[in-house]
Amino acid sequence: MRHSGEVRTRVPRAVREQEMLAVAEAAFAQRGYDAVSMQDIAVRCGISKPMVYAYFGSKEGIYLACIERARRDLYDSVLRAVGQSKKPDERLWLGTLAFFGWVDQNGESYRVLYGPGSVHGEAIAAAISRLRGDQAKLIEQLLAESVAAPDGDLEATAHALVGAAESLAAWWVGSDEPVERIARRFMSLCWTGLGAMSEGRSWAPASGDGRSRAARG
Secondary structure (H helix, E strand, O other), X not given: OOOOOOOOOOOOHHHHHHHHHHHHHHHHHHHOOOOOOHHHHHHHHOOOHHHHHHXXXXXXXXXXXXXXXXXXXXXXHHHHXXXXXXXXXXXXXXXXXXXXXXXXXXXXXXXXXXXXXXXXXXXXXXXXXXXXXXXXXXXXXXXXXXXXXXOOHHHHHHXXXXXXXXXXXXXXXXXXXXXXXXXXXXXXXXXXXXXXXXXXXXXXXXXXXXXXXXXXX
């Protein structure tokens, strides 16, 4: 029985949902998808297991919600960064810096998106694929501002850069190398090649001696 004058507060659904996602994300990042149960999440949240099911339907459902939250946060961070300049190279630099900065500041979200064993089932794999597609489309739009290339080249290059950034981040995570230095490494790799593309130069194998040459067109 409540005492006279006691006020019973109810947590708004949106607030409760974000609390549950934060707890679930931490659990998935620390222990991996398979090792976490809905009961674990409920206990950590201080609520009943049926309430977790009522909000998200299943463990896959709450994991997908964690992915979507992290995906949106990462994409928005990069989008805000590239909007701070009009120069193509600076826009790519700012976007690169934002990506690695986000990885550095959001370790649990990063592990949910890209960590070992992060993909379980078609729905989750599709969510990760959408993230990469969104990032590649943004990079392709940036490249189109400064690089003239045949149809399909910019799309392919954008996807290659997304993969390179993810791989470099995986190598870098856990090191003490500053964010700006790793971002500069990435820019040194990609912008040099993009500069050649903007001039219409591309690599082509040489005939006969097996050595390569730069080709135009």
